[in-house]
Amino acid sequence: MTDVNQETVAVEKIVKDILGAIDKEREREIISRRYGLYERKETLEQIGELLGITRERVRQLEKATITSLKKEGMKLPHMEGLSALFEQLLEENGGVATIEKLSGKITDENSKIDQSRVAFFAQLIPSVTFLSENDNYNQAAALNSKYSEKNLKEAVTNTLKAIKAIGEPASIQEIAGSMGHPDAKEVASLASISKNIAHLNNRWGLIKWPMVNPKNIRDKIYVILYENEKQMHFSEIAKAIENSEFKRKNVTTQAIHNELIKDKRFVLVGRGIYALKEWGFKRGTVADVIVEVLEKAGEPLHRDEIVKQVLKRRFVKETTILLNLQGKPQFKRTAKATYTLAENA
Numbered sequence: 001m002t003d004v005n006q007e008t009v010a011v012e013k014i015v016k017d018i019l020g021a022i023d024k025e026r027e028r029e030i031i032s033r034r035y036g037l038y039e040r041k042e043t044l045e046q047i048g049e050l051l052g053i054t055r056e057r058v059r060q061l062e063k064a065t066i067t068s069l070k071k072e073g074m075k076l077p078h079m080e081g082l083s084a085l086f087e088q089l090l091e092e093n094g095g096v097a098t099i100e101k102l103s104g105k106i107t108d109e110n111s112k113i114d115q116s117r118v119a120f121f122a123q124l125i126p127s128v129t130f131l132s133e134n135d136n137y138n139q140a141a142a143l144n145s146k147y148s149e150k151n152l153k154e155a156v157t158n159t160l161k162a163i164k165a166i167g168e169p170a171s172i173q174e175i176a177g178s179m180g181h182p183d184a185k186e187v188a189s190l191a192s193i194s195k196n197i198a199h200l201n202n203r204w205g206l207i208k209w210p211m212v213n214p215k216n217i218r219d220k221i222y223v224i225l226y227e228n229e230k231q232m233h234f235s236e237i238a239k240a241i242e243n244s245e246f247k248r249k250n251v252t253t254q255a256i257h258n259e260l261i262k263d264k265r266f267v268l269v270g271r272g273i274y275a276l277k278e279w280g281f282k283r284g285t286v287a288d289v290i291v292e293v294l295e296k297a298g299e300p301l302h303r304d305e306i307v308k309q310v311l312k313r314r315f316v317k318e319t320t321i322l323l324n325l326q327g328k329p330q331f332k333r334t335a336k337a338t339y340t341l342a343e344n345a
Contacts, residue, residue: 009085009106011117017077018069018124026051027065034062036116066123073126083125087143090128094186096142096152098193115139131193140193152193159190160197169205169212200245201227217251217259220244221266222276231275231315234260270315281313287324289313290331291341300340 015037022028029051033042044055044062051058074080089105090097099119100110107114122141123130129147133139142152162179163170172191176184191197191204198205198213200223205212210219211226224240225232232240237260238253260266266274267281275281282292293309294301301309303325310321325331325339332342 011107011114011121014078014082015117015120018120021069021072021076022065027061030058030062031065034058035120036113037120038113040112041116069124070126073124076124079125082121083127086122086125086128086141090141090143093189094183095146096140096155096186096189096193098189099139099141101189101192102141136195138193138195156190156193159187160194163191163197163205169203169209171202172199172204175204214246217255218263218265220246220249220251221256221259221263225266225274225276231269231273233272234274235272237274269313273315285324286310286314286316286320287328287330290321290324290328294331294339294341300334300338303337303339306339 019028019032019037022031030047032038033047033050034044035041044058048055048058069076074083085106086102089102093101099115099122102122103115103118104110106118119130119139119141122128127144129142129144129149129152131137131140131142131149131152137153137156140152147155158179159175162175166175166178170178172188173184175191176182176187179187181187188199188204191199196207198207198209200212200214203212207213211223214220214223220241221237224237224244228240234257235253238251238256241249241251241256257272260268260274264283265277267277267283269275269281277283282289284292289310290306292313293306303322306325307318307321310316311318314321330342331339334340
């Protein structure tokens with residue numbers, strides 16, 4: 001039997017050799033098409049029409065063929081090497097992993113067909129528990145010495161419950177701690193299986209939470225500013241989105257600027273510079289900020305103090321602040337370089 005390791009896996013050859021262990025051409029065709037081993041997966045109806053047999057007959061032949069392959073177990077071509085490789089990779093991830101992650105380790109391209117082939121292997125390896133994809137779970141594999149299919153689903157559900165209980169995005173270490181689980185890597189693997197959980201930059205949470213699954217431009221802008229922890233020019237935000245891990249990052253600078261203007265979460269604090277409202281910034285012009293500073297003081301202030309206070313709220317040139325003080329009717333000078341609010345301001 002061919003030895004298989006992470007560096008030398010040739011999945012197409014392994015698929016061909018395993019299919020070669022099936023005696024009849026019709027059954028080979030059914031397995032190949034049903035599991036998407038060369039092209040996209042096909043339905044029972046599609047295969048039945050192609051082969052001139054009923055949907056039910058296709059299902060029966062598929063089940064019988066897979067049962068036969070599983071009985072062969074370690075006698076199948078390459079199975080010893082595949083089994084060792086899967087066990088090694090699963091151990092590295094706490095005993096469980098999504099098929100997508102395993103395929104990324106085993107194949108070069110990690111294409112949909114690659115993933116289908118890896119999923120096919122997982123279903124034949126005696127030491128592996130396979131979890132099929134449905135509305136709640138991504139397809140996954142686990143060591144059956146650690147997880148049955150039922151226990152695996154329960155563990156994923158418990159991870160989801162822990163995230164819901166926290167109520168906001170959290171690191172996987174925090175989530176593992178809340179569960180009393182000693183292995184954060186395993187918790188990350190379990191969380192990855194759930195279709196109701198998403199993660200971004202080591203923040204994990206419910207897929208509906210924008211901080212872990214930003215779907216529109218505004219949410220992506222928010223995440224970028226939140227992570228930067230300080231104001232940014234809209235062109236910098238555009239570049240940051242382009243270099244991010246977001247799924248869709250093809251957005252124009254103008255589109256980003258438009259969203260910054262419309263969304264109340266963002267405050268213009270300088271020429272093209274924006275910050276988050278939650279950081280304590282308020283919307284308004286430089287003159288509006290000067291009014292706020294003077295109202296809060298309740299007395300005339302020296303221009304240097306006004307400039308100092310305004311620069312905490314706006315990222316503009318000092319001359320811009322001074323021009324507003326000297327040229328706006330809502331301010332009046334009460335002494336040398338000292339200003340207060342005009343009576344009708």
